Amino acid sequence: EAGVAQSPRYKIIEKRQSVAFWCNPISGHATLYWYQQILGQGPKLLIQFQNNGVVDDSQLPKDRFSAERLKGVDSTLKIQPAKLEDSAVYLCASRSTGPETQYFGPGTRLLVL
Amino acid sequence: AQKVTQAQTEISVVEKEDVTLDCVYETRDTTYYLFWYKQPPSGELVFLIRRNSFDEQNEISGRYSWNFQKSTSSFNFTITASQVVDSAVYFCALYSSASKIIFGSGTRLSIRP
Numbered sequence: 001e002a003g004v005a006q007s008p009r010y011k012i013i014e015k016r017q018s019v020a021f022w023c024n025p026i027s028g029h030a031t032l033y034w035y036q037q038i039l040g041q042g043p044k045l046l047i048q049f050q051n052n053g054v055v056d057d058s059q060l061p062k063d064r065f066s067a068e069r070l071k072g073v074d075s076t077l078k079i080q081p082a083k084l085e086d087s088a089v090y091l092c093a094s095r096s097t098g099p100e101t102q103y104f105g106p107g108t109r110l111l112v113l
Numbered sequence: 114a115q116k117v118t119q120a121q122t123e124i125s126v127v128e129k130e131d132v133t134l135d136c137v138y139e140t141r142d143t144t145y146y147l148f149w150y151k152q153p154p155s156g157e158l159v160f161l162i163r164r165n166s167f168d169e170q171n172e173i174s175g176r177y178s179w180n181f182q183k184s185t186s187s188f189n190f191t192i193t194a195s196q197v198v199d200s201a202v203y204f205c206a207l208y209s210s211a212s213k214i215i216f217g218s219g220t221r222l223s224i225r226p
Contacts, residue, residue, distance in 0.1 A: 033214075042117075042204050042216030043158070056213060089156060100146050100208050104158035 002026065004105035006092050012111045018080040021108045024073070025094030031055075033102060034067055034077050035091040043091055049075060082112045115140045117207050119217035126195055127225050134190040134220045136205030142166075147181065147188045148206040152219070158204070164188065195224045 005024040013019050025032050030051050035043035046065065048056040052072040060067070064083070069075040079086055089109050093102040116139040126132045138147065149161040162172065164181050172179045176193045192199055202221045208214040 040218075042206075042218050044216075045213060048213075091158065093158075101148070101160055101163050102214065103160060104150075106155065106157045109156070 004092055004094055004103055006090075006105035006108055008108055009106060010109045010111075012113065013082055014113050015084055016081040018078065019082055019110065020076050020078045021090050021092075021110075023075045023077070023092030023105060025075075025092070026096075026103055028096060029094035029103075030072070030097050031095045032069055032075050033093040033095075034075070035093065037089045037091055037107070039088070046077070079110075082110075084112050086110060087112045115142075115207055115209060115213075115215050117205055117215055117217035119205055119220050121220045122218075123221045123223070125223040125225060128197055129194050131191060131193050132195050132222065134192075134203050134205075134222065136188045136190065136217060138186050138188065138205070138207045140207060140209055142209040144210045146208040148208065148214075149179065149188075149190050150204045150206065150216075152202040152204060154201070161190075192222075195222075197224045197226055200224045 004026055007022050011019055032049045034046045036046050037043040046060045047067045049069040052069050065079055067077045087110055089107040091107045092105045095102045118137045121135055145166045147164045151159045151161055162179055169181050169183055178191045180189045200223050202219045204219045205217045206214050
């Protein structure tokens, strides 16, 4: 079974630029999550999708971050415009409707200069 | 409020020593799940174990064992006969019936040859 796929793996941009990350969850997993992990900290949930609907986006900085999962499968997370403090690893995870275990992708490491 | 505390920021031991990683959690929910994840230098979070709040049986998997004690709100993780490949950051996480997962700040484990 293929795991959660993410791209790109690394991205370097200048502040005020835009960036987008892509995630393809494990096949059949209805729930998809985006996390932000700042160096030295645990992952922080940004947004949770159930199929193509948003379940929780309470910690998403909506003035600059947006995410979508139009067809209920893959998802994109966008930052526009980026700030220095957005430098982090962005992790995507998915889980099936039954067990609560989340499975994580390799992450996208973002550096904002 | 929910909280996960991993008081040990870094641990360093010599190979073949046993090591215990502590995790203390707070929740008002009666139904919840506890997790341990491993994050090697590659960055991907690897699922190790899930425990639900109604199952206090300790678990052993090879050199790994977990001690879940509701009385002290702890879910500790022990590696027996540690190996260099065990070097990673380990995260404890709590998932409640409100469908949100919260991670601790992680413990960086270094195994010296």
